[in-house]
Amino acid sequence: AQSVAQPEDQVNVAEGNPLTVKCTYSxxxxxxxxxxVQYPNRGLQFLLxxxxxxxxxxxxYGFEAEFNKSQTSFHLKKPSALVSDSALYFCAVxxxxxxxxxxxxxxxxxxxxxxx
Amino acid sequence: xxxxxxxxxxxIIEKKQPVAFWCNPISGHNTLYWYLQNLGQxxxxxxxxxxxxxxxxxxxxKDRFSAERLKGVDSTLKIxxxxxxxxxxxxxxxxxxxxxxxxxxxxxxxxxxVT
Numbered sequence: 001a002q003s004v005a006q007p008e009d010q011v012n013v014a015e016g017n018p019l020t021v022k023c024t025y026s027x028x029x030x031x032x033x034x035x036x037v038q039y040p041n042r043g044l045q046f047l048l049x050x051x052x053x054x055x056x057x058x059x060x061y062g063f064e065a066e067f068n069k070s071q072t073s074f075h076l077k078k079p080s081a082l083v084s085d086s087a088l089y090f091c092a093v094x095x096x097x098x099x100x101x102x103x104x105x106x107x108x109x110x111x112x113x114x115x116x
Numbered sequence: 117x118x119x120x121x122x123x124x125x126x127x128i129i130e131k132k133q134p135v136a137f138w139c140n141p142i143s144g145h146n147t148l149y150w151y152l153q154n155l156g157q158x159x160x161x162x163x164x165x166x167x168x169x170x171x172x173x174x175x176x177x178k179d180r181f182s183a184e185r186l187k188g189v190d191s192t193l194k195i196x197x198x199x200x201x202x203x204x205x206x207x208x209x210x211x212x213x214x215x216x217x218x219x220x221x222x223x224x225x226x227x228x229x230v231t
Contacts, residue, residue: 032217034219036222041224042224042225043120043122043207043209043222043223043224043225044159044207044209044222045222046219046220046221049217049219051217090158090159092158103161103172104161104220106158106159106160107158108156108157108158109156109157109158
């Protein structure tokens with residue numbers, strides 16, 4: 001069964017500092033990995049995805065994520081945090097082995113707070 | 117381009133009452149999803165449609181939940197009767213295809229409170 005873990009419920013970062021939001025996954029086949037962000041009273045917004053190719057994926061709002069197969073991780077990063085980055089971040093995974101049942105499994109979310 | 121539209125945004129009902137949520141996906145998106153999001157949790161899939169066909173409803177509690185997508189565009193999710201434990205945010209999402217590589221686009225959700 002596919003699963004994803006976000007080990008940190010809360011991450012606090014000073015404005016201007018680099019940020020990392022951690023995600024690890026478990027699949028039977030190859031992983032298709034996604035990051036979403038959720039602002040208060042709004043739906044999830046797609047940030048970026050890894051399907052194949054370069055391990056470093058660039059997405060919206062200056063975010064990027066690094067796929068690491070040996071560590072089964074897909075950490076979200078940004079070189080310089082903005083106060084407006086404060087939100088709830090979700091990592092999600094699909095398993096290539098589940099052909100015909102491409103269920104997307106979400107983590108429990110990490111609340112990112114950028115301190116001015 | 118308009119995003120996924122959901123209504124109502126908020127709904128408060130008493131237990132045992134019926135409730136319905138409506139979703140209009142992004143134009144041209146044939147795949148539509150309904151998710152349940154409990155407080156402090158990630159979304160969990162309830163049902164997935166390919167056009168008007170429900171291709172995955174294994175997580176839908178069929179004794180009280182039902183959904184339809186009659187013309188392959190708009191969709192309605194219904195709960196009858198509602199229970200206290202149904203209080204949550206119900207999210208609708210759509211994608212351009214059903215393959216695993218397609219990202220999903222989410223609506224703002226309907227926050228249901230059952231009293």
